[in-house]
Amino acid sequence: MAEITGSASAATKASARLYQRALAVIPGGVDSPVRAFRSVGGDPFFVSRAEGPYLIDADGNRYVDYVQSYGASILGHAIPEVTEAVSAAASRGATYGAPTEGEVLLAEEITSRIPQCEQVRLVSSGTEAMMSLVRLARGATKRDRVVKFAGCYHGHGDALLAAGGSGIATLGLPDSAGVPRGAVQDTLVVPYNQLPVLDETVACVVVEPVAANMGLVPPAPGFLAGLRSACDEVGALLIFDEVITGFRIARGGAAERFGVIPDLWAFGKVIGGGLPLAAFGGKAAVMQHLAPDGPVYQAGTLSGNPLATAAGLAVLGKLDAGAYQRLDATAADLAEGMAEAAEAAGVDVQIPRVGPLLGLFFSDTPIEDYDGARVAASNGRYPRFFHELLSRGVFVAPGAYEAIFPSLAHDEEVRRFSLAAFHGAFAAVAGR
Numbered sequence: 213m214a215e216i217t218g219s220a221s222a223a224t225k226a227s228a229r230l231y232q233r234a235l236a237v238i239p240g241g242v243d244s245p246v247r248a249f250r251s252v253g254g255d256p257f258f259v260s261r262a263e264g265p266y267l268i269d270a271d272g273n274r275y276v277d278y279v280q281s282y283g284a285s286i287l288g289h290a291i292p293e294v295t296e297a298v299s300a301a302a303s304r305g306a307t308y309g310a311p312t313e314g315e316v317l318l319a320e321e322i323t324s325r326i327p328q329c330e331q332v333r334l335v336s337s338g339t340e341a342m343m344s345l346v347r348l349a350r351g352a353t354k355r356d357r358v359v360k361f362a363g364c365y366h367g368h369g370d371a372l373l374a375a376g377g378s379g380i381a382t383l384g385l386p387d388s389a390g391v392p393r394g395a396v397q398d399t400l401v402v403p404y405n406q407l408p409v410l411d412e413t414v415a416c417v418v419v420e421p422v423a424a425n426m427g428l429v430p431p432a433p434g435f436l437a438g439l440r441s442a443c444d445e446v447g448a449l450l451i452f453d454e455v456i457t458g459f460r461i462a463r464g465g466a467a468e469r470f471g472v473i474p475d476l477w478a479f480g481k482v483i484g485g486g487l488p489l490a491a492f493g494g495k496a497a498v499m500q501h502l503a504p505d506g507p508v509y510q511a512g513t514l515s516g517n518p519l520a521t522a523a524g525l526a527v528l529g530k531l532d533a534g535a536y537q538r539l540d541a542t543a544a545d546l547a548e549g550m551a552e553a554a555e556a557a558g559v560d561v562q563i564p565r566v567g568p569l570l571g572l573f574f575s576d577t578p579i580e581d582y583d584g585a586r587v588a589a590s591n592g593r594y595p596r597f598f599h600e601l602l603s604r605g606v607f608v609a610p611g612a613y614e615a616i617f618p619s620l621a622h623d624e625e626v627r628r629f630s631l632a633a634f635h636g637a638f639a640a641v642a643g644r
């Protein structure tokens with residue numbers, strides 16, 4: 213244990229040196245706060261390369277990777293079809309500022325998987341997709357109010373950052389310094405898995421159809437259908453943030469899996485194949501409010517970037533019905549093995565699963581909302597568990613509020629190795 217938690221042992225020297233240099237020139241040494249090991253203790257390792265289910269760090273240590281760039285990678289890392297598509301695209305030039313066939317092909321692929329999503333616009337991050345959707349929903353309905361659910365993450369745009377933080381969030385106060393009160397005064401935060409009371413001031417209800425940023429919290433039966441009816445009653449638009457669930461929990465994402473059709477969607481992560489790409493879309497009648505056809509402005513220098521569309525198309529090209537079955541079976545096998553390992557160690561856990569998405573809570577009761585997730589995430593067990601797993605060569609997210617992302621590359625052998633590590637880590641947490 214001690215040799216892993218941040219002390220610069222021989223095995224982490226190169227990472228430690230890079231981290232020291234990073235701290236001098238990058239705030240906190242990381243370009244996204246979740247990458248820091250703040251909530252689990254210790255210092256982050258620096259990745260030098262990755263292949264399939266593995267990350268290899270700057271010191272040559274290899275980890276089975278269940279983060280997969282927080283879901284941006286679903287096939288596994290450096291899959292030949294994807295790297296070949298990206299290098300072929302790069303050889304034709306990186307970006308033009310003029311439209312390309314790749315954008316048309318990717319938009320056609322998305323809309324054919326989800327026929328009710330008639331049009332999409334490509335952007336570069338999930339944050340951008342969600343910021344654009346809020347503006348579009350407000351512009352299209354000529355209303356200002358946005359309803360979101362506590363514990364759901366929609367990127368770091370001001371209006372949606374009134375997010376996950378306790379009583380402050382429920383009061384609609386900013387969760388982050390630098391977000392003016394005015395930016396969130398029309399954002400209403402309500403508990404996940406409870407139907408909100410809406411009125412005709414509401415432009416849109418924004419939801420992760422499976423909450424995957426407070427651990428994994430599946431929608432309660434009837435929750436999504438209830439949101440659909442509640443929105444219809446007052447003429448509000450229903451927005452599914454499928455940045456994680458899209459093209460992951462089914463060929464057509466959450467809408468297909470749960471049979472509830474929103475007005476608008478956000479996609480990201482999977483569809484960029486590891487490159488910066490996201491999308492938002494919905495009914496043509498709503499999307500036509502966007503410039504140049506309509507008055508809602510939205511733009512991007514690198515939107516629909518040719519390298520990113522090439523990567524996205526290569527990934528979606530491999531995600532057929534068989535791939536979804538294999539992903540499902542992979543996650544089911546892991547969930548079962550993890551539950552057995554926890555039980556053998558006498559540790560109470562919840563391992564929610566929705567298709568290929570897994571969660572882990574140290575709790576003896578199922579988690580249904582952010583309040584429950586916070587209790588489970590703050591009982592002190594996760595940091596120890598994280599380091600015990602890491603020292604056994606298995607990397608899960610350095611924070612208790614993230615999902616576990618098995619990929620198509622996590623084959624039988626990789627899973628057996630992982631489950632042995634889970635056994636050891638649960639036993640260590642139990643003090644056995």
Ligand SMILES: *Cc1c(COP(=O)(O)O)cnc(C)c1O
Nearest residue numbers: 337338339365366367453455456
């Ligand atoms: C990751 C994520 C985002 C933000 O996407 P970025 O590409 O990181 O900006 C938005 N919504 C959900 C549900 C996410 O998981």
